[in-house]
Amino acid sequence: MKLHRSTTTHLNQFTGYGEGYVLVNQERFDGSVIVSTSEVREWRPADFAALEEDDFAQLLQLDPEMVLLGTGDRIRFPHPRLSRALMAARVGLDVMDNGALCRTFNVLAAEERRVIAVVLGG
Numbered sequence: 001m002k003l004h005r006s007t008t009t010h011l012n013q014f015t016g017y018g019e020g021y022v023l024v025n026q027e028r029f030d031g032s033v034i035v036s037t038s039e040v041r042e043w044r045p046a047d048f049a050a051l052e053e054d055d056f057a058q059l060l061q062l063d064p065e066m067v068l069l070g071t072g073d074r075i076r077f078p079h080p081r082l083s084r085a086l087m088a089a090r091v092g093l094d095v096m097d098n099g100a101l102c103r104t105f106n107v108l109a110a111e112e113r114r115v116i117a118v119v120l121g122g
Contacts, residue, residue, distance in 0.1 A: 012035055012038065022070075034059070036115075056084075065113060067115075068116070070119040101117055
């Protein structure tokens with residue numbers, strides 16, 4: 001699916017998504033990625049089953065106020081113990097399918113919120 005780009009040009013935005021990939025500023029990223037308003041990088045877990053507590057704890061280094069977790073074409077909630085570091089730091093975690101994640105991230109980024117999207121590739 002292709003998303004329409006807003007007029008906010010200095011921030012990363014999702015411009016499309018499909019099975020196993022996302023487009024950020026028209027660039028394709030396969031696999032699991034972390035997307036902030038200023039950077040895109042690989043994320044360790046290959047799929048939902050590979051999620052570990054440290055995967056969420058490392059996100060705190062990016063100083064988010066909210067983390068969006070995209071779990072593919074359907075919503076799957078990780079066990080609460082995996083995201084305990086986010087909860088302890090009072091960082092919100094919202095779980096959604098990848099389409100909703102892309103749209104939500106773009107809106108929050110345009111509002112200049114400290115949002116991070118983590119997208120599972122598998």
